[in-house]
Amino acid sequence: MKPLLLSHFTATSCIGRGLSETLNALQQGLHALKPCDFETVDLQTYIGEVEGLDTVKMPPHMQAYDCRNNRLAQLAMMQDGFDQAVMEAAQQYGRDRIGVFIGTSTSGILETEIAFRNRDMETGKLPEDFIYPKTQNTYSVADFTRHYFDLTGPAFAVSSACSSSAKVFGTARRMIEAGVIDAAVIGGVDTLCLTTLYGFNSLGLLSPQACRPCDAERDGISIGEAAAFILLERPTEQLDDDSILLLGLGESSDAYHMSSPHPEGLGAQMAMQQALKTAALTASDIDYINLHGTSTPSNDAAEAKAVNAVFNTQVPCSSSKGATGHTLGAAGAIEAIICALALRHAFIPGGLNTQHIDPQLNINYQLENKPQTLKRVMSNSFGFGGTNCSLVLGLAKQIGSN
């Protein structure tokens, strides 16, 4: 594929608002997961909550979009001058030449969960102020983003569970290459809600403590919330040294089971191999893998088998989910940005919380941050329904793109 430039990006999660706080948290190994005290939830688990969302105010003409998910989207896009960068791109290319493709799994469902509690006692009707299309509907956050930036190009939400905001890179690639658009605002936004907390609990997949990816005693996920945005464009002729490029992308389906990965990670292998192939690289070109690494027994086992099948056992890898929690539909985008920070600041981020690496996984899992020049890294995102997506990102000055 033709490489694409991540010209601007930003991320907000429980480890920080914006890139600077996120980088500091990663470099200092900040523990931000906490015992669950979200809303009325009564479960023994840990969560990664973004503080302060209750005080975020929607723009006056966009009140109908008011919900936790869009508040987090707005808070995130105001960091790192991202909103300014989109406005400038709109001036450069035209508002109709910028697409908006945002990943989310649960959108504003929390509003509906609360609206059901507040049904009219006599008629059973939902409250008048519950606005389905602007909050619960899966499109809501992409619609909100498009209106917030006053863009008029194509837009939709991508909602394939935990691969959603990795797959938006693929959507944008096709749209740009086809000439439908010149640039895309892509990303992922997912927020805490009862459906995912009680839902993962029903499957026995919530850890009672902060999740420990790839630990021999890992026992489930910690759910987090996050928003991450990227402005994706064709590379300029003269790239800055610290420019981050999307070099390759692989997508596949397990065709195996609705909520368990293929035990050999067959679909994951296909996604990783295709990502290498589209980047015209081989396994030895990858300096670090940011694993999907959810900390469920089955995901980490299947992913390790897939990594072993595609790479040698020495490639350093880790999961960011011990830091951010599993941010579901936002995970792909925020982990791509963590990879971009690792490339720019030349370090391998160590995975938090893990005490004893599961020897059966046979992977080079990193427990500590390690200074190291990185040229190209891979980020994996897999999800329910057997959806898989792998990205290859590279640092311009290291791969000689100038």
Add this chain to the structure above:
Amino acid sequence: MTVLTAYISGIGLLGPGLSSWAASSAILKGTQPYEANKTIIPAPELLPAAERRRASNIVKLSLATSLEALATADMLTTDLPSVFSFSNGDGLNCHSICECLASEDREISPTRFHNSVHNAVAGYWSIATKNMATSSVLCAYDGSFGAGLLDAMTQVVVDDTACILMTSDTPYPEPMHSKRPIPDNFGMALVITPQITAQSIAKISVDVTQEAADIFSDPLLESLRSHYPSGRSLPLLQAIAFAQSQAQSKRVIIDYLEDLRLLVEVTPC
């Protein structure tokens, strides 16, 4: 933008009074009267027993329309990229989860939970068709068909691959029904190919436009188009039906977003 050109090589359709594409093209052309009957969804024979038990209407609907489209396209399915573009997903499943979470006992069913993801249909479909190729799972509210068509066309044109597009709607029960009144089940599938095949039905060229979307003069057909997000595909299917029988090119404007529509030129094969 660059006009995206490809071939419609298979069509599947299922909705109220529309039992298949084969049975509906005459209705869309007006040579056969439309009768408003409830949608009848066939059993999903292709699914393994465990998945068949858990499959909801939106899964069965999408399987039925995709199988008709694949059969007319005469296409093997194990390596076929797919696009699923749904306005809501499974309405009954969403209702059941929200009702449970609003009750004293919040123990939701694991099956309900894994069926709640927007890509549940893509998961079942890939299992049923043993298809390990990529699937895009999208939503653009009432513009979901337009979004899916645009995404599918970019796959076909950029990656030079065939692609199947599925778009389906199922109703919510009350109280959600009052907020999102989808009357019945409706689904549509298109197999799109980069080159002409022996089965190709029409050539389409897709561009974006600010012009208003075409509406039907027939009130019954217009009711289907306007009540179902996946029914927004019907003006395109009508243009294909006319192109097929009259060997004439047609120009049709498909609804997408409030300020953006898709202009489709339909040419007979």
